[in-house]
Amino acid sequence: MLIARIIGDVVATHKAPSHHGRKILVVQPLDLDGSDRGGAVLALDSVDAGIGDRVLLVTEGFSAMTAVGRPDSPIDMAVIGVIDAVHLDD
Amino acid sequence: MLIARIIGDVVATHKAPSHHGRKILVVQPLDLDGSDRGGAVLALDSVDAGIGDRVLLVTEGFSAMTAVGRPDSPIDMAVIGVIDAVHLDD
Amino acid sequence: MLIARIIGDVVATHKAPSHHGRKILVVQPLDLDGSDRGGAVLALDSVDAGIGDRVLLVTEGFSAMTAVGRPDSPIDMAVIGVIDAVHLDD
């Protein structure tokens, strides 16, 4: 998993049936210092996360499909949790 | 998933039986600002997308196979939706 | 698998049910000389590893789910062993 921040969402009226009723989020993966980690990606929401939330991003298809309870869906990334705190050893 | 634009297609007469009747699209992944994100890739179409369309690209095999309804096919990328709009928080 | 060091953990109260009772570790992948290898990632613990431990990191979803005994969970990385020694041929 990666730490990521939700920065937007995508509207796609013509799409796979499995995505109906699911929000497609634009998420920006982050490094531990909060800076951007590569480009933004699209992920399905499974925890009703909102813009600005720092979240747990699963980046593999089989994992992501399971996360949203649709194992036969074309899903390869999902938001599966909202992060409260990151503790680092100093 | 990634945002991508369809820029062409591929003709391959001698190929796996699972690909018969399916269009193989040349798709260019995009960053949020619309610039190219790495090189173009090949993906199977599942939503009858056309040249120039901005689409949802699934980039994992198991997900992609499901997207085109052929779970036992050698498919690792698929176009699964046409994007109407991308909303970013400012 | 990669060699990695545990450098922290993440608290996420609102998350997928499969993650309840499992520690989410912040792990830093390492090169053979002990230097950082890319950015840190988040992985579920399966061997009760602690801060500072040098561990075996599995980086694929299906493998990781199996590692923690939850094959239907949205897990894409897991810590599956604690490294005692690395022997290199000179």
Add this chain to the structure above:
Amino acid sequence: MLIARIIGDVVATHKAPSHHGRKILVVQPLDLDGSDRGGAVLALDSVDAGIGDRVLLVTEGFSAMTAVGRPDSPIDMAVIGVIDAVHLDD
């Protein structure tokens, strides 16, 4: 999938039983302009492709295993078609 060119093959007498009778090809992934795209990789042949052929390369394990009809084999890349033409929109 990626576009790739076959540039050689590998001999390995001591290998997994699943690979017996299958040619292991050395394939060079290509960009759309025909230039090299990263380093060459090894893939199993499923369409009787030959040296110099421009081919469809599947780069994921589950997809690749299916391509060669051996779902329980340790295969992560396969050649699944021979490309006749690539059409790009100008």
Add this chain to the structure above:
Amino acid sequence: MLIARIIGDVVATHKAPSHHGRKILVVQPLDLDGSDRGGAVLALDSVDAGIGDRVLLVTEGFSAMTAVGRPDSPIDMAVIGVIDAVHLDD
């Protein structure tokens, strides 16, 4: 698959049960000219390969698990063959 050379092994007494009795090899992926290709990784052995051997490296979980005959194990890379020769077209 990638071409790789075995350069060492790892000792981990506290690890997933699936790894008991299996050697964890340190393998260095190679380019066609024999130079290093990225950093070294850890892979389970399935062909009794030894230090210095040039081998076939499978880099995907599902493939790797199958290679070592343990489909329910947390394995994401495996050595599945010893390379005798690489033939390149000139």
